[in-house]
Amino acid sequence: MASSSDFALSVPSELESVLRLRTVDYFITRRPWLDLYGVNVRPVAPFGSASRKPYVESALIHQCLPDELLFEVFARMTPYDLGKASCVCRKWRYTIRNPVFWRVACLKAWQLSGVVENYRILQSKYDGSWRKMWLSRPRLRTDGIYVSRNTYIRAGVAEWKITNPVHLVCYFRYMRFFPSGRFLYKNSSQKIKDVVKFMNFRSSKVDSVFGGHYTLSDDKVEAAVLYPGMRPTVLRIRLSVRGTTPGANNRMDLISLVTSGVNNSEASAPEEDILGVVEGWRDDETHNPDVPAVSHKRGMTPFVFVPFDQVETSVFNLPVEKMDYYVPG
Amino acid sequence: MELLCIRQWISGLLPTWLSAWCIKPVGGALVRQEPEYILLALMGSPLKKIMLCSSEKEIFSVEEQVMVQHSVIINNMIEDGSYNHEESKIPLDCVDSKTLKKVIDYCTHHTHHHNDNQEDLEAWDAQFLNVDSNGLYDLLMAANYLEIRNLLDLIYGTIKNMIKGKKIDEIRRIFNIKDHGFTPEEEEQNRKEYPHFY
Numbered sequence: 001m002a003s004s005s006d007f008a009l010s011v012p013s014e015l016e017s018v019l020r021l022r023t024v025d026y027f028i029t030r031r032p033w034l035d036l037y038g039v040n041v042r043p044v045a046p047f048g049s050a051s052r053k054p055y056v057e058s059a060l061i062h063q064c065l066p067d068e069l070l071f072e073v074f075a076r077m078t079p080y081d082l083g084k085a086s087c088v089c090r091k092w093r094y095t096i097r098n099p100v101f102w103r104v105a106c107l108k109a110w111q112l113s114g115v116v117e118n119y120r121i122l123q124s125k126y127d128g129s130w131r132k133m134w135l136s137r138p139r140l141r142t143d144g145i146y147v148s149r150n151t152y153i154r155a156g157v158a159e160w161k162i163t164n165p166v167h168l169v170c171y172f173r174y175m176r177f178f179p180s181g182r183f184l185y186k187n188s189s190q191k192i193k194d195v196v197k198f199m200n201f202r203s204s205k206v207d208s209v210f211g212g213h214y215t216l217s218d219d220k221v222e223a224a225v226l227y228p229g230m231r232p233t234v235l236r237i238r239l240s241v242r243g244t245t246p247g248a249n250n251r252m253d254l255i256s257l258v259t260s261g262v263n264n265s266e267a268s269a270p271e272e273d274i275l276g277v278v279e280g281w282r283d284d285e286t287h288n289p290d291v292p293a294v295s296h297k298r299g300m301t302p303f304v305f306v307p308f309d310q311v312e313t314s315v316f317n318l319p320v321e322k323m324d325y326y327v328p329g
Numbered sequence: 330m331e332l333l334c335i336r337q338w339i340s341g342l343l344p345t346w347l348s349a350w351c352i353k354p355v356g357g358a359l360v361r362q363e364p365e366y367i368l369l370a371l372m373g374s375p376l377k378k379i380m381l382c383s384s385e386k387e388i389f390s391v392e393e394q395v396m397v398q399h400s401v402i403i404n405n406m407i408e409d410g411s412y413n414h415e416e417s418k419i420p421l422d423c424v425d426s427k428t429l430k431k432v433i434d435y436c437t438h439h440t441h442h443h444n445d446n447q448e449d450l451e452a453w454d455a456q457f458l459n460v461d462s463n464g465l466y467d468l469l470m471a472a473n474y475l476e477i478r479n480l481l482d483l484i485y486g487t488i489k490n491m492i493k494g495k496k497i498d499e500i501r502r503i504f505n506i507k508d509h510g511f512t513p514e515e516e517e518q519n520r521k522e523y524p525h526f527y
Contacts, residue, residue: 058507061488064466069473072481073488081493084526087519088500090510245522309494310525 062091070095079105079134080143080307083247102130109139111179112216135247138219140177144307145199146252147192147316148173149326150299170320174199175223175237175252175303177214185210185225185235191317192306213275216241221252224275231291232267233259234278239303244329250305251328257296261288302328379407380418381433383426388418391433392440399436401476423474428467431457435480458487462505497527 057063061070074082074096082105086096110118126132149172156165174186176199184199186209203209212225212235221239226232238255266277266287286293306314315323377393381403393414396403406412406419421429435457442450458465465484472480491503501509509516520527 059505060462061466061504062506064463065469069469073485073492076485076489077492081489083523084497085492085500087497087523087526088504088509089506 059089067095071098074101078143079109097131099130102134106130106133106137108179109134109142110137112181138216138241138243139249140214140216140221140241141249141305141307142177142179144176144305145192145196145311146175146177146303146305147314148175148252148254148299148301148303149316150301151320151324152298168320168324171299172316173299173303181213181215183212183214183223183225185212185223185237192314193312193317196308196311210235215275220255222275222279224278226262226267226274228267231288232262232264233291234262234274235259236278236281248305252303252305254300254302256283257300258283258293259291259296260286260293261291263287304328377414379403379412379414381429382418382420383424383429384422385426387426387429389426389429389433391437395433395436395440398440399475399477399479401478403475421474424471425467428464428471431460431464431468432471432475432477432480436477439479454483458483 070092074085074092077085079101082096082101086093106122107115107118113121121137122128122130122133126136149170151168151170154167154169156162156167158165169189171187171189172192172195174184174188174192174195176184178184182201184201184203186195186199186207188195188208198207198209201211210225210227212223214221214223219241221237221241223237223239225235225237227235236256236258238257239252240255241249242251242253243249244251260278260281262277266274283295284293304316306316315326378390379393379396381389381391381396383389393407397407398404403419412419424432438453438457439450442453458468460468465487468480469484469488472484492500495503500506511519
C-alpha cells in the first residue's frame with residue numbers, strides 16, 4: 001500500500017465515494033469533503049446567538065427536501081421574491097446567497113448592455129459578485145409601474161353658500177418599463193388600479209397610453225415618446241433612478257420634461273427611431289414652429305414604484321379627500 | 330428479412346409526417362425514435378403493462394405507454410432493453426406505495442386526457458395536489474427521482490406560490506419554520522430595512 005504516493009491503484013475504503021466522480025479516476029488524491037455532497041448541512045448560528053441550541057428542525061420542508069430541490073424552488077422565483085425569502089430563515093438565506101440566482105437576474109435586468117459588457121462591469125465595479133451588482137447598480141424595475149402623483153389647486157365656481165371654492169386636482173404620470181428598451185407612458189387622473197390593465201402594448205389610442213424608447217446609463221434615464229396626430233409632439237423625459245433601500249430602485253427623480261414639435265418626416269419614422277431622432281436636441285429645440293419647445297416646471301413630483309401585486313392596495317388609489325399630500329421620500 | 334428491410338417496410342406503413350420525424354413525447358419533451366417502436370406503439374402496445382414495485386414491495390401494474398410518456402427514467406429503462414416484460418418488475422426503492430399510487434394516477438390521467446382543454450386539466454391538477462405537506466414533498470421527491478418534467482414543474486409552481494405574495498410571518502407559519510435562526514439584532518435589522526416584507 002503506497003501511502004506516500006498519490007497514484008495508488010488499490011483504493012482504500014474511505015476513498016470509495018471519490019470514485020463516483022469520473023474525473024477522479026486519473027488522480028486518486030484525498031478529497032474527504034466529497035462525502036459531504038448531498039448531505040443536508042444545517043447552518044450553524046453564530047457563537048453567542050440566541051439560537052445556538054441543539055437544533056430541532058420543525059419545518060417539514062427542511063426535514064424532507066434535499067437542498068438541491070429547495071434550490072430548484074428558488075430558481076423559479078423572481079429576484080424580488082428571492083429577497084423576501086432570504087429574510088425568512090437562515091437556511092433559506094444561505095441557499096439564496098448562491099451567485100447563480102443573481103447572475104441570471106442581473107443578465108436579464110441589464111440585457112441591453114449585453115453579456116460581455118455585464119461581465120466586464122462585474123469584474124471592474126462589483127468584485128465579481130453578482131449579488132453586489134444587483135444591489136448597487138441602478139436599474140429600472142419591470143415588475144410594476146412608476147407613479148408620479150401631482151396636485152394643483154384650481155379655483156371653482158362660486159355658487160350658493162360656497163363663496164370661494166377651491167378644488168384640489170390630482171393627476172398621475174404613469175411609466176412602465178420593459179427590459180427590451182421600450183416603455184409606456186400615460187398621463188391621467190385615473191387611479192392606478194384602473195390604469196394598470198391598460199399599461200401594455202395591446203392598448204389602443206383611445207386608452208391614451210403612448211409607447212416610446214429609453215436608455216439607461218448609470219442612473220440616468222433618457223426617454224422619448226411621440227404623441228402622434230395633427231401636430232406631432234415629442235415628449236423628452238430625463239430621470240434619475242434611486243432607491244430607498246439598496247437594490248430597491250423604487251424612486252425616479254424628474255430632471256427635465258420637455259415637449260417639442262417634430263416635423264412630419266420625423267413623426268412618420270418607425271417607432272424605434274424617436275429616441276434616436278431627438279438625441280442631441282437642445283432643450284429649447286423644436287422642429288415644428290407650431291409646437292414650441294416647452295420645458296415643464298410643474299407636475300415634477302418624483303416617481304414612486306408600485307409592484308403589480310401591490311397595485312390594488314396602494315395608497316395611490318386613495319381619493320384626494322383622504323390623502324391630500326404624499327411625500328415620496 | 331433483414332432488419333434494414335423491416336425498417337423500410339414499417340416506415341412505409343407510417344403516415345408521412347410521422348415517419349419523417351419519428352418523434353414521440355417522453356417526459357414532456359419530444360424525442361427522436363426508431364420507426365418500429367412508433368408502429369408498435371400505434372398498433373398494440375398501449376395495452377402492454379409494466380410492473381412497478383414500491384419501497385414497501387407492493388406491485389403496481391401500469392400501462393407501459395403511460396409511464397414511458399411521462400417518466401424519463403422508466404422510458405430509458407425500457408428502451409435499453411433491460412426490462413423484460415414477462416418477468417421483471419421495476420424496483421423503485423425511493424418511492425413508497427401511497428406516493429407511487431398518486432404518481433401513477435397523475436400519469437394515467439394526463440395520458441388519457443391530454444386532449445382536454447387547459448382549464449379542466451388545471452382544475453384536476455389543483456385537486457390532485459390537495460394533499461398535506463408531507464404528501465407534497467414525497468410527491469416532489471418521487472417526481473424528481475422518476476424525472477417526470479410536468480409533475481415537477483407543477484409542484485415547484487405550487488411551492489413557489491406558497492411563498493410569492495405572502496408576508497414573512499405568514500411564510501414562516503405556512504412552512505412551520507419555528508426558529509428562523511437569525512439573532513435578534515439581525516431580525517430587527519431586516520424588519521427595519523424591508524418593512525414591506527413583514
